[in-house]
Amino acid sequence: MRVPQDQIPRGDVLLIYTTSFDTTVDLLMHRMGTQQCFRYNFDLWRDYKLDLDGIGFRIEDPTGRRIDQDTVSKVYYRKPFTTRDIDARIEISDQDGYCEAELWYALRDLTNLLWGMDKLVLVEPRADMRIGKFVQMRLARRYFQVPDYHFGYGRPGPFLQREAVVKSLTLEPVAGKTAPRVIYTTRVAETELSPAFPWFIQDYVAASKDVTVAFVRDRVFAFELDRDAFVKRTADWRELPVEATAAQWRPHPLDAAVERAVFGFMAELGLHYGRLDFLLEAGRYIFLEVNPNGQWGWLDANGDYGLLDKMLEELSPQTPCHPLPRLGRIGI
Structure with a gap:
């Protein structure tokens, strides 16, 4: 079904670059409304149309809804994946493989163009290539205890x-x-x-709790998970089914010194968003890693703890834009 011309957005829109199975984006769009968001699901690239030239770009989704360079006020880079990223066992024809690779390149550089226009917010694309685990842990020793x-x-x-x-x-x-x-x-x-x-x-680390801290530009939101319920089966809560742990996370009163350290650490990394994972052992916070694009929706799905509201505030096209640092990128 095509959207009538008078329903195509003419004001500010948040462009979300992701996949069709991203439940965090589902939550955002449910709360923000579809008219404020335009979702590009890369796994469904066959269903979209894209025009890009030296002046600007236009994207049309499967319903006929369109956005362009002037329509987009903010860009949120979530979790786009290629077919091989999703499952290496999926068979894809040589022709589709070529088309997908070309579109992947085009969308990657379109994201860079919008970054250069100061429209990219919160998440730095492919930040893990700049600051992987070894870089993180070496820098983290200035701020936290690290195994x-x-x-x-x-x-x-x-x-x-x-x-x-x-x-x-x-x-x-x-x-x-x-x-x-x-x-x-x-x-x-x-x-x-x-x-x-x-x-x-x-x-x-024989810890009593997992602590995860969502850092959202100028605020932090800490949550804890008691390890007693699973530590005899696994050392890693991620190995368990999502439904086994999602409801068990609770707000955590983060130590003030650790909160200050989180701000210093993230500033040195140059990140506006990240989910930092710690183990809590006898009152000691042991740093594990920071995921620069970590999932966060399950921590505050109902908006009870302020994290969801803060993400909506940062991403809404109706609020001021706080763009990511350009990191050497030229202005467009």
Whole structure:
């Protein structure tokens, strides 16, 4: 069904670059209304139309709704994925593979153009390529306690000489007995790890709680999860079904010194948004990582704790725009 011309947005619109299965974006659009948002789902690229030239661009969605360079006031880079990113087992024709690669490039650089026009907010695209886990942990030592770690390939352990966990840097699936599996944080004996594989090993922390802190430009929102309910089964709550833990997270009274450290750390990283993960052990906050584009919707799905309202405030096309630093990008 095509949208009548008088229903095509003529004012400010938030462009969200994501996929069709992003529940966080579903929540945003439910609260903001579809007329304030234009959603580009890259996994459905066949259903969109795109024109881009030296003057500007125009995108048309499957309903016939259109936006252009003047319509867009803010851009939120969420979780766009290519077909291979979604599932490497999906078969795609050579022709579709070529089309997808060309569109991926075009949308990536369109995002950069809008970044140069000071319209990109909160999330820096592909920030994990600039500040991966090793950069994060080295910088984090200035602000937080960080577990000792070792990454290696081709050399047998042990390296840490203590209880340890193994982690995946990429969460890339590996072959399993029935289907590909993801290596989440797993307790190990280092001497049992084969040097034929690369391993990221870290000290094991016997924590009582997981603490995650959503940093949203000028505010923080902390939540905690009691580990007693799952620690005998797994060291990593992410390994459990979403429904098993989502309702168990509660607001956490973040220590004031840690809150100040979070602001300093994020300023040094140059990020406006991130979800920082800690372990809480006997009153000590142990830094694990910051996800520059981490999910946040399940933490405040009903808008009870201020996080959802803050995200709506930052993303709404009706509020002032606080663009990301250009990081060397020229003005457009």
